[in-house]
Amino acid sequence: MLARELTIEELASEIPDGSKLALPPDYAYCALSAVRALIRQQKRELHLVGVPSLGFQADMLIGAGCVATVETAAVTLSEYGLAPRFTAAVKSGSITMMDATCPAIHAALQASEKGIPFIPLRGLIGSDILKNRKDWKVGNNPFADEKDDPIVFLPALKPDVALIHAPIGDKFGNVWVGVRREQMLMAHAAKTTYVTVEEIVEGNIMEDLQLKAAAIPGIYINVIAEAKNGAWPIGIPGGYDSDHQHLKGYVELAQTAEGFDQYKNEHIYNSKAEAAE
Amino acid sequence: MSTVLLEEILINAISKNLDGLGHIAVGASSPIPGAAALLARTRSNGSMRVSILGSEDNNFFSDGGKEIFDIAGQGRMDAFFLSGAQIDGKANVNLVAVGDYNQPKARFPGSFGSGYLYFVVPRVILFRLEHTPRTLVKEVDFISAPGFSDGDIYRPGGPYKLITDRCLFHVNKQKKCFELESVHPGHTVDEILEQTGFEFLLPNNEVPETETPDDATLKVIRGEVAREISEIYPSFASRVFGIK
Numbered sequence A: 001m002l003a004r005e006l007t008i009e010e011l012a013s014e015i016p017d018g019s020k021l022a023l024p025p026d027y028a029y030c031a032l033s034a035v036r037a038l039i040r041q042q043k044r045e046l047h048l049v050g051v052p053s054l055g056f057q058a059d060m061l062i063g064a065g066c067v068a069t070v071e072t073a074a075v076t077l078s079e080y081g082l083a084p085r086f087t088a089a090v091k092s093g094s095i096t097m098m099d100a101t102c103p104a105i106h107a108a109l110q111a112s113e114k115g116i117p118f119i120p121l122r123g124l125i126g127s128d129i130l131k132n133r134k135d136w137k138v139g140n141n142p143f144a145d146e147k148d149d150p151i152v153f154l155p156a157l158k159p160d161v162a163l164i165h166a167p168i169g170d171k172f173g174n175v176w177v178g179v180r181r182e183q184m185l186m187a188h189a190a191k192t193t194y195v196t197v198e199e200i201v202e203g204n205i206m207e208d209l210q211l212k213a214a215a216i217p218g219i220y221i222n223v224i225a226e227a228k229n230g231a232w233p234i235g236i237p238g239g240y241d242s243d244h245q246h247l248k249g250y251v252e253l254a255q256t257a258e259g260f261d262q263y264k265n266e267h268i269y270n271s272k273a274e275a276a277e
Numbered sequence B: 001m002s003t004v005l006l007e008e009i010l011i012n013a014i015s016k017n018l019d020g021l022g023h024i025a026v027g028a029s030s031p032i033p034g035a036a037a038l039l040a041r042t043r044s045n046g047s048m049r050v051s052i053l054g055s056e057d058n059n060f061f062s063d064g065g066k067e068i069f070d071i072a073g074q075g076r077m078d079a080f081f082l083s084g085a086q087i088d089g090k091a092n093v094n095l096v097a098v099g100d101y102n103q104p105k106a107r108f109p110g111s112f113g114s115g116y117l118y119f120v121v122p123r124v125i126l127f128r129l130e131h132t133p134r135t136l137v138k139e140v141d142f143i144s145a146p147g148f149s150d151g152d153i154y155r156p157g158g159p160y161k162l163i164t165d166r167c168l169f170h171v172n173k174q175k176k177c178f179e180l181e182s183v184h185p186g187h188t189v190d191e192i193l194e195q196t197g198f199e200f201l202l203p204n205n206e207v208p209e210t211e212t213p214d215d216a217t218l219k220v221i222r223g224e225v226a227r228e229i230s231e232i233y234p235s236f237a238s239r240v241f242g243i244k
Helices: A006-012 A034-039 A057-064 A083-092 A102-114 A182-187 A244-252 A257-269 A270-277 B006-016 B032-044 B065-072 B113-118 B190-194 B214-234 B234-241
Strands: A019-022 A046-050 A065-074 A096-099 A118-121 A136-140 A148-157 A161-170 A191-202 A221-227 B023-026 B049-052 B080-083 B086-088 B097-099 B103-105 B123-128 B158-162 B167-172 B175-185
Touching: A006 A034, A006 A191, A006 A221, A034 A057, A034 A161, A034 A191, A034 A257, A046 A057, A057 A065, A057 A083, A057 A257, A083 A257, A083 B103, A102 A118, A102 A148, A102 A182, A102 B065, A102 B113, A161 A182, A244 A257, B006 B032, B006 B158, B006 B214, B023 B032, B023 B065, B032 B049, B032 B123, B032 B214, B065 B113, B080 B113, B175 B190, B214 B234
Parallel strands: A019 A046, A019 A161, A046 A065, A065 A096, A161 A191, A191 A221, B023 B049, B023 B080, B080 B123, B123 B158
Antiparallel strands: A118 A148, A136 A148, B097 B103, B158 B167, B167 B175
């Protein structure tokens, strides 16, 4: 079966307002060209899920007013400092935070991956992370011998959409993600997965066993779109480096709402940027 | 040897707490703990593994972001490092917010793996390079990870040491608090008392000075450790060790 091959703009148009949208951290493969299309299409009320943390993608979507809820272990721009639009939104109360810890996101996605309703996780008890997560419960380990063994139960986390980028995919929707296997977990857990790839290659990735070992099979992939430099201004592991000057410039501008709008007009909204996608 | 830098004293002091362990993991943005782990590894005769997040040379994980947590949950990680915007006298760590959680005065990236790793990794070394009443507080505003747990909570891990730019504390597990272990050269106990927002225990005898690394150790720190750490933290390696 062939995957549907769309343009970036068409791909973004299929992601509805209010979607629970899973995104990877900056050090994985981020579909920034698709994120820019989401911003151009003025998506609203998105519920972002960081797997397990978020970076520039989240800061831009929040700055553009696309986001209602952020569920993540962190929002970080690493060496570029605090994420300015995220920080401003939390301080003003314009987004709802669902703070988590990294393994809780992974585990809750694994519950969806297995089709089970919840999963237990160690840790968390006594933290304010747990106190603020009304959707998490503390129960007793049903297999404990004699004394009680309290443990946290996390409901399965099922994103509506996983949006990822990858170096290569094929026309069957098979996508090679290499060592970044959390993208595989995202695809397994989400209802639908949209992928942008640097290149749609000839042939079938699954016929090469070395590629297959690190590939997401097309059964999970609904739509694929080709996006050369699709992670820019972030880099991709083993591919190209981050555009440091550009990212530094973003962080400087995004310190204010006006500065962010200027960035948006120059790099996301203008026709040249659009034509390049 | 030229003047010994604070960074070198910290690297040496931290590394002394890692000798004999099998697997040390170092999180993001932690050049000094990373260098300390690499230094301890040079003394281990090949029996120590060090994994550094963000490194390609020192990261052997191949099963995605979850693997490091699964490894820790199984007890295959012996030491880890945590920092905090605030750390309090009960060793609670805050990586989230200052002020009210819902309308904070300051918001930081978030808890990352702390709410889990602090419970399961036997030696968690707390690390904070700003030792002031602003950072070492009486009570944190948000508990990303609690320092101690009640008896019925599964807790093979927890705090082991707290190292700052002024001193080293160890954890008194019985009394659930910090105890001053040594003061870095050029600092005093009075200054520590003044600059710490929480109460801590003082030893019965005089507080020793944190050891300065000997010439042989300095040579290793400035040589192979500096070279390896520059792969992950080039600006740190350039500032401290002059590696371009």
